[in-house]
């Protein structure tokens with residue numbers, strides 16, 4: 001298919017072409033039922049099969065660690081910013097937040113509305129151009145959990161390693177890098193992600209948590225905001241975003257076909273290396289924003305000598321079929337989001353364009 005855009009959108013973002021085509025093929029008549037998956041009852045056996053298969057496929061990709069449950073929720077990662085402290089930051093406890101950038105700060109803002117918090121570590125002094133040091137966290141005895149953002153989508157930083165928080169549950173917002181590489185789920189009490197970057201379409205929020213963290217929601221919480229409601233009902237308390245769950249299942253099958261998380265990581269590193277090398281070898285024409293050791297392999301942020309030049313870069317790139325290269329409005333500059341589904345060919349096309357642009361404007 002030659003009319004596919006070179007899609008570097010930050011989210012919703014590129015989906016694998018194979019997945020879109022598979023979904024198209026069974027869009028109107030799902031498995032001979034005479035209905036689209038979108039038209040079915042979420043209480044029927046056909047949808048329930050897809051639902052359960054998606055959850056178990058996700059856990060299988062993460063090595064089937066024992067004692068974890070997957071929840072399919074709605075409201076985006078932004079709702080988890082509140083739902084997490086509502087359920088786990090109970091009276092008399094405090095929660096540690098790692099301040100790594102824009103999304104971490106939004107998570108902290110919501111937690112402060114619910115209970116006591118403290119800054120476990122911060123890279124604010126470095127304007128969030130590095131990941132905070134999490135090697136020596138000081139955690140008060142009454143710490144309910146430690147929250148971090150594994151990949152800062154806007155600034156372009158990514159944690160390489162995660163801290164050992166002992167008996168204190170480690171929580172991660174993995175919205176922009178979940179399944180981009182293998183990780184040890186056993187290190188975490190709970191991870192969550194909006195689906196629209198690396199898992200599928202928007203409308204679905206995935207929570208993966210240790211079962212014991214899903215059991216003790218405070219009594220006063222409304223039903224829909226309780227983890228225990230969704231855990232006890234297999235995420236079928238109310239109508240789930242069924243089409244998005246189905247699409248996520250197809251994305252997970254596609255990841256398996258890429259060699260699972262090891263295969264995906266290798267491809268992601270090749271893609272990121274090509275782009276960062278082009279930036280670093282440009283003699284300062286393009287400048288990476290983030291300290292090299294903390295650079296994200298999902299969101300590549302860079303700048304040029306002036307805002308005018310950056311504007312021109314975006315404008316000319318759009319003429320050539322590139323989408324989504326403008327940096328987030330809060331930080332400016334340029335950003336290429338190169339999630340799992342962005343093919344190597346798109347990055348090859350981008351670096352060719354970057355070299356050409358430098359020739360004519362450098």
Ligand SMILES: *Cc1c(COP(=O)(O)O)cnc(C)c1O
Nearest residue numbers: 076077078103153173175176194
């Ligand atoms: C996109 C993003 C969010 C917000 O997700 P929504 O699903 O739109 O609420 C939160 N955290 C991170 C790290 C993100 O990249």
